[in-house]
Amino acid sequence: MEAFSKIFAAALQLSTIVLHAHGYRAKAGMGHHWISIRSVFEIIGKSAKNYVSYFNSCRAKRNQSDYDCAGRISHSEVEELLREVKTRIAT
DSSP: OHHHHHHHHHHHHHHHHHHHHTTOOOOSSTTHHHHHHHHHHHHHOGGGHHHHHHHHHHHHHHHIIIIIOTTOSOHHHHHHHHHHHHHHHHO
8 A cells, every 4th residue: 555655654764863863874775674663772772662663564564565465554554554653753
């Protein structure tokens, strides 16, 4: 679902902002989305565990939908991701 991919891109940008704010950058290439998300845990610590876990599962869903089998993301999953991204932006 295209909406999921676009909202996930916003979540990825949040991770990138955290990296840049701390003087880091994930090099482009294979695995850089995972590195960007995982690095939030390394920078922020245990309080980011749920963030990292949730957005990593979204990353995997987006990959599966984009590359393997389209149509596996439900409307409710899109709405949930949007809520999570809005929550993270607000904090």
